[in-house]
Amino acid sequence: MTAFSGVSIGYLADRTGLAVSAIRYYEAQGLITPWRNSGGQRRFHRADIRRLSFIMIAQQIGFSLPEIRGFLKDLPGGRTPTPEDWTQISQDFRSHLDQRIETLQKLRDNLDGCIGCGCLSLPKCALYNPKDRAAQKGQGPRYLMGDRAETENDP
Template sequence: MMASSGLSIGSLADRTGLAVSAIRYYETQGLIEPWRNSGGQRRFHRADIRRLSFIMIAQKFGFSLPEIGGLLKALPGGRTPTPQDWARISEGFRAHLDQRIETLQQLRNNLDGCIGCGCLSLPNCALYNPQDQAATKGKGPRFLMGDHSETENRS
């Protein structure tokens, strides 16, 4: 196949390991932008192989499709991203991954104790979260999200 004719959706699926339906879904989400040849068939840039690989990796890192779309907007359409393009995006990945690692470490370190959800269901909650003080900080597992109990702050 000539480079100017682009890749068929089947070729793109073979190269990326994605199902054709997944590629079509990413197209509907605006993450890739094929064109139509004179026969009306979708054609993709070779750079879409890397774009789709990037989407798969970013999803494994926990990024949502809207977040991934925002990152992809910074990449050039129709050409393979340069090392400088990837370096710029990887900076944001690092910050996101560092936050996830910190959250996972907090979860690991608190598995046998209160996770700060404000449920008052554990005997330790009377110590870590008296009168459900965590609820005043907002919804969700507040201590896991980085808040500290008042008893910790006094220590």
Template sequence: MPLNDGLSIGALADRTGLAVSAIRYYEAQGLIKPWRNAGGQRRFERADLRRLSFVMIAQQFGFTLPQIKAELDRLPGGRTPTKADWAMISEGFRDALDERINTLTKLRDNLDGCIGCGCLSLEACALYNPTDRAAKKGQGPRYLMGDAPGV
């Protein structure tokens, strides 16, 4: 197939491993933007292979489609993203990933004691939450969310 003919949705599905319905969904979300050939068939740029691969990877890291779209919108349309383009996007995700890594590390390190929910179900809370002081700071696992144990 000549490069300027684009990829059919079936070819894109075969190359990415995504279902055609998923590709249509991502299209509806604005993550990829196909064009129509002279016969009215939907065609995709080869760069969409990388874009969809990025979507799948970013979702595995826990990013939402709106977050992923915001990053993809920074890429140039109509041309294959360069290494510099992808480096720019990785900067956008680095801080969020570092924060998630820190949260998961805290969770792992305190999992055998308490997750900071203030349930008072343990005689000795590993996160020092007597009389449920954490509840005064708000809902959820306060200490894992960044609040310091203490008054």
């Protein structure tokens, strides 16, 4: 197969191990962009093998499809990405991974204490989060997100 004629969805499925339905779903999500040949068949760039592999890896790490779409938006369409293209995307990916690692470390280190979720379901939440003070800082697990717990003596 030449690059001009593209590759079939079956070929992509064989090369990536993905189901054809998954490839169609990623297409519908705007993660890959095929075209139609003169016979109306869907054709893909060979570079989509790398894109799909990247998608699978990013999903295994826990990235959402909108996040993955954001990473892929800077890759060129219609040609195989160069090492420089992948270096650019990896810098953004690394930054997101570093943030996730930091969050996971905070979670690990505070599993036995309050994370400031405002649930008030644990008996000691009254000690860590009296009168749901964390809720004043916003929604979500405030202490896990970097807010500090206040003590009774804090202003």
